[in-house]
Amino acid sequence: xxxxxxxxxxxxxxxxxxxxxxxxxxxxxxxxxxxxxxxxxxxxxxxxxxxxxxxxxxxxxxxxxxxxxxxxxxxxxxxxxxxxxxxxxxxxxxxxxxxxxxxxxxxxxxxxxxxxxxxxxxxxxxxxxxxxxxxxxxxxxxxxxxxxxxxxxxxxxxxxxxxx
Amino acid sequence: xxxxxxxxxxxxxxxxxxxxxxxxxxxxxxxxxxxxxxxxxxxxxxxxxxxxxxxxxxxxxxxxxxxxxxxxxxxxxxxxxxxxxxxxxxxxxxxxxxxxxxxxxxxxxxxxxxxxxxxxxxxxxxxxxxxxxxxxxxxxxxxxxxxxxxxxxxxxxxxxxxxxxxxxxxxxxxxxxxxxxxxxxxxxxxxxxxxxxxxxxxxxxxxxxxxxxxxxxxxxxxxxxxxxxxxxxxxxxxxxxxxxxxxxxxxxxxxxxxxxxxxxxxxxxxxxxxxxxxxxxxxxxxxxxxxxxxxxxxxxxxxxxxxxxxxxxxxxxxxxxxxxxxxxxxxxxxxxxxxxxxxxxxxxxxxxxxxxxxxxxxxxxxxxxxxxxxxxxxxxxxxxx
Numbered sequence: 001x002x003x004x005x006x007x008x009x010x011x012x013x014x015x016x017x018x019x020x021x022x023x024x025x026x027x028x029x030x031x032x033x034x035x036x037x038x039x040x041x042x043x044x045x046x047x048x049x050x051x052x053x054x055x056x057x058x059x060x061x062x063x064x065x066x067x068x069x070x071x072x073x074x075x076x077x078x079x080x081x082x083x084x085x086x087x088x089x090x091x092x093x094x095x096x097x098x099x100x101x102x103x104x105x106x107x108x109x110x111x112x113x114x115x116x117x118x119x120x121x122x123x124x125x126x127x128x129x130x131x132x133x134x135x136x137x138x139x140x141x142x143x144x145x146x147x148x149x150x151x152x153x154x155x156x157x158x159x160x161x162x163x164x
Numbered sequence: 165x166x167x168x169x170x171x172x173x174x175x176x177x178x179x180x181x182x183x184x185x186x187x188x189x190x191x192x193x194x195x196x197x198x199x200x201x202x203x204x205x206x207x208x209x210x211x212x213x214x215x216x217x218x219x220x221x222x223x224x225x226x227x228x229x230x231x232x233x234x235x236x237x238x239x240x241x242x243x244x245x246x247x248x249x250x251x252x253x254x255x256x257x258x259x260x261x262x263x264x265x266x267x268x269x270x271x272x273x274x275x276x277x278x279x280x281x282x283x284x285x286x287x288x289x290x291x292x293x294x295x296x297x298x299x300x301x302x303x304x305x306x307x308x309x310x311x312x313x314x315x316x317x318x319x320x321x322x323x324x325x326x327x328x329x330x331x332x333x334x335x336x337x338x339x340x341x342x343x344x345x346x347x348x349x350x351x352x353x354x355x356x357x358x359x360x361x362x363x364x365x366x367x368x369x370x371x372x373x374x375x376x377x378x379x380x381x382x383x384x385x386x387x388x389x390x391x392x393x394x395x396x397x398x399x400x401x402x403x404x405x406x407x408x409x410x411x412x413x414x415x416x417x418x419x420x421x422x423x424x425x426x427x428x429x430x431x432x433x434x435x436x437x438x439x440x441x442x443x444x445x446x447x448x449x450x451x452x453x454x455x456x457x458x459x460x461x462x463x464x465x466x467x468x469x470x471x472x473x474x475x476x477x478x479x480x481x482x483x484x485x486x487x488x489x490x491x492x493x494x495x496x497x498x499x500x501x502x503x504x505x506x507x508x509x510x511x512x513x514x515x516x517x518x519x520x521x522x523x524x525x526x527x528x529x530x531x532x533x534x535x536x537x538x539x540x541x542x543x544x545x546x547x548x549x
Contacts (some may be wrong), residue, residue, distance in 0.1 A: 003470065005403070009306055033329055034350060
């Protein structure tokens with residue numbers, strides 16, 4: 001029976017001790033321990049969230065970077081092709097202009113040549129006329145030095161003139 | 165083999181079964197032998213050399229005492245004489261239990277009772293002629309073996325947890341180190357697997373109580389398994405201790421019980437009216453349930469731990485029983501006994517944890533039931549209109 005009989009002394013000491021233990025542990029142990037455990041859990045959750053956020057941001061950044069790179073590439077290509085076009089155009093323009101200039105110079109030269117040629121031809125004609133006159137004069141002087149010959153020539157000329 | 169394949173429920177049953185069987189074998193035996201002893205004692209006071217009495221020995225080890233008997237050296241007992249504190253109408257008496265001379269001498273009108281019955285082993289007031297005065301009122305607040313063990317247990321708990329708290333304060337949110345690393349999983353276990361699922365949102369409020377209770381039972385269970393001085397007292401296997409623990413649960417449960425809790429006791433919903441009026445049958449059952457819950461808590465812990473101590477002691481006693489027949493036989497039996505004792509010790513380690521867990525879990529469940537917010541689908545006034 002003594003095994004199952006509660007004793008007042010033990011109950012008294014147990015109640016007192018347990019209350020004191022509960023009080024001390026609550027103030028000195030459970031409060032800091034539980035606070036720290038909760039804080040650690042919160043910190044871990046926060047850190048995980050932050051890591052996720054950072055990962056997300058990193059991803060966004062990479063995407064942005066790639067976008068930027070692609071854009072830059074496109075821009076470069078555009079600029080290059082534009083430059084190529086401009087240079088081609090400049091080359092073509094220069095070519096056309098050069099050929100035009102050439103043509104023009106050739107045409108002008110040809111014109112000059114023509115003018116010079118005509119001048120020369122006119123000069124030659126004039127000279128030929130002068131020479132002819134001189135020759136004719138000399139011939140006439142020699143032919144008409146005596147009276148008989150003058151008469152013969154006049155007759156000859158008159159003969160050529162057909163009065164009919 | 166049987167224990168291995170048994171689940172928790174049937175394991176509990178097995179424990180009770182073993183406890184009952186051992187109790188049935190030992191208790192009449194002890195009563196019978198103590199009578200015998202009583203008879204021989206009057207003729208020959210030096211009972212130390214008399215026949216080895218199993219029941220007496222075991223019961224002596226599991227019940228409380230005014231001395232802490234550590235060991236015998238050359239037939240002389242080495243024991244700590246604990247202070248006796250008695251309060252009666254003459255005032256407070258404080259004296260060493262050594263004055264009782266191992267219970268053979270009265271002192272200041274008090275003596276240790278040897279008679280069979282409720283007061284066996286307790287301090288009683290005696291008349292001049294040596295008869296027990298049953299009407300005399302006094303309070304026995306002696307520092308007994310269990311009270312000292314309680315103080316040692318509390319000292320151990322405080323030493324552990326104040327150091328753990330210091331560790332947390334020092335290291336902050338960093339991973340725990342040293343003893344805190346061993347304690348943290350248990351704290352988390354109580355919080356995450358006992359308090360939160362059973363109580364829910366309000367668990368933070370009851371967590372210090374549940375944690376204190378869990379570690380008090382667990383550490384004292386373990387101390388009880390230590391076979392020599394600072395441990396070895398059957399503290400958590402003492403009905404007074406478990407009753408106080410259960411009383412705390414009882415008080416907290418009923419103090420924090422909300423309207424729904426009392427409504428479920430006084431007027432349980434979903435029960436036919438004729439079970440409540442004119443005879444309040446179900447409310448009566450519910451009311452009994454309020455008291456049986458803590459009583460069962462107290463008895464479960466007490467019976468489990470005491471049974472463990474009795475079985476362990478039984479195995480050790482086997483050696484001496486056979487040793488009395490022949491020393492060689494005792495030596496032979498000791499091999500098996502020690503093997504079984506070790507096996508029981510390992511089992512008791514498990515039980516120490518399981519019982520602390522079960523006690524805390526059930527306390528949490530009772531508190532949880534008391535603070536639970538019910539959401540009945542009762543039509544409100546607005547809905548009826």
